[in-house]
Amino acid sequence: MRLASLLAPFTLGSPRRRARLLAAFARAEHASMLDLRLAAAATPSPARQAAYLSHALDEERHARTFAAAARENGGSDPVLGDAEDLFARRGELGFLAFVHHGESRGRRQFAALATRAERLGDARLATTLTAIATDEAQHESYTGALLVELSGSEAGARKALRRARAWEAWRTFRRVGRAMAGVVWTVSMTLLYFALLPFVLLVLVARPARRGLVPR
């Protein structure tokens, strides 16, 4: 909550930043929708299948709303996310803990941003964020109840949440590592590219491009 409040003036400061943030939210909601759809297909419980599907429908609506808001602010960033298939990777309890944790964070973040948007005079964005934060609170509530049900106790639910937070931190660490490795890769491959100049000449002589219809 505090971090979101602190960052709000920067993230909503200009239409461009606003569009980028809203597109990121659209991607996150879309990714969440995909994971919930996969979970609905995988859970053995018909009741939970219906709950995940209903939740996925909300996430889809949120993604569309955020994408439209990003476009209204001049954004053209991609708004489709990727599934992580958390149900298959973390099991149903781990999946639920992760979703609950994410919904809780989303609710706080959207509430803080709504306050900031209202202060900036953007009543429309503030209303949108408040409405979505309300949905997130409802999602947080039902996933919390399911966590207790599946883990068998409040203590079990707390343990699953601690694991979800630890796994998320580990995932963030790996993502940062991957991004840094990507930079190293790009630099080293660019250097290698120019070192391949002799092979360029070889390819041009030995493997010239064939044009037109080539008979076998």
Added chain:
Amino acid sequence: MSAVLGISGGYHDAAAALVVDGVVVAALQEERLSRVKNDPSPPLRAARACLSIGGIAAPDRVVFYENPYARIERVLVSLLRGFPRTFRQFPRAIGAQLGSKLWILDDLAEGLGVPRAKVTFVAHHEAHAASAFYASPYPRAAVLTVDGVGEEAATAIWHGTEQGLREVAHVDYPCSLGLLYAAFTAYLGFAVNEGEYKVMGLAAWGSPRRREELAKVVQLSSDGGYELDLSYFAFHTDTELGFSSKLEALLGPRRPAERPWDLETAEDRAYADVAASLQALLEDALLGLARTARKRTEEECLCLAGGVALNAVANARIAREAGFSRVFVQPAAGDAGGALGAAILGAMKDGAPRPAPMRDAALGVAVDAGEANMLASALGFAVKRVDDRDAEVAGRLSRGEVIAFVDGRCEFGPRALGQRSILADPRAAATRERINRAVKRREPFRPFAPSALAGTELRWYDEPGDDMTRFMTTVRRAKDTTLGAVTHVDGTARLHTVDPESRFGALLSAVERESGIPVVLNTSLNGAGEPICATAADAVAFFAAHAVDALVVEDVVVTRRPS
């Protein structure tokens, strides 16, 4: 018993297909289960679903639809040929190849739990050619495969006989009609690998007045070959952009992707002219290739495959003008179909007979009406079971309702052929507007297809159905505007003829009893940016999020409760 699993993937539209003892048992795109449109990832879900449908624990052999080692060689050679303009593309292209694509056979072995030695590959265009020829009803045929790029070839002519498939000639990357179309798709502001249909639909709104200018971009030769002037393109030097600034200098600035279409404006009409000119150019190029295929093979029948073969308008022109008596395009002509071709080639190599001709595309997962009932009830919708499903649907359609319709196993390929469809009355043009804007949330210029009972189509169209209308891969010209909702602005329609003996045929007969015409508007059951529905959960989710009047899943009818 021999069970061979064919796999395509890695670039877009990953799929799996299962052939058991020469019978195509199942075929399914990964996107239908992952819910990621055009999902390129290794299709493990689709593969497991195919095995489950076939009751097979593990396949005897897995065949991938291209040679990953030849592909990486082509990528490397192409990057070196483009030196030094490829310096930005190099790290990403090599990263993608070495990071995942090179290991695809190992990944498939691990993911499917089969020994690595059982995972083999066939050539990309051979898989395409097999998917068309061996699914066709022809014992012998010329085969033309046209797509973006395989290992090295972008286009190939084949000769299919009782002895197998033999390559006759090919055109190598970077001269590619698929990448030409993709570059223009991007120029017109659509997403590549997704917006190509939109370009084809848009073309009907324009006039090919830029055709002469496009002759500078692609030169057609008298032997049926073609050559791209690469200075107009950037796909071979840049991973982000398909065209160069020279193309914009020739045709004007690219169209902004986010701007809504309005074909009343001169600006958008000009882009429609570019689409029409591109379509004319593509048709000329394909016609040249088809005529060459006819000349070199002396066959009477032609099979088409590759993503470009999904261009129904071009297919119709080839059927009319290339000199063949019959033409066949199977419904998953794009990369997804490569899985089918790979499976068939693998099975035939193991001694299986050639499969029977493809009669329908319902090769995917079956729907569970009971699950739809449970989920729809849980989400608060009104649900009832009906004794006469067809009469129920026909009655609703005659009252102007738009129906989400789900029946049996889902289709293989991008066409809705009566298993996962949105249905409506085909007569009122306003229905098209309603479905485009309120249901599919897509561009207003895009057409819808008619599904007509086979044998009745001459009442509305200039020519009877053929091997392609069964799979909606060609067009017919409408005699008048009676079927306003399914007649495109140029008077054509992507006609789907339906076997009267099939379940969908029975529905059309019920529609005829109710409304006097055995025709429905038929479009795929998906919203904007979504894959076509596969399961009951997908269908219920679609119904909940889109403005259709009812969802019919076999004998279960779902409606909204009055508020």
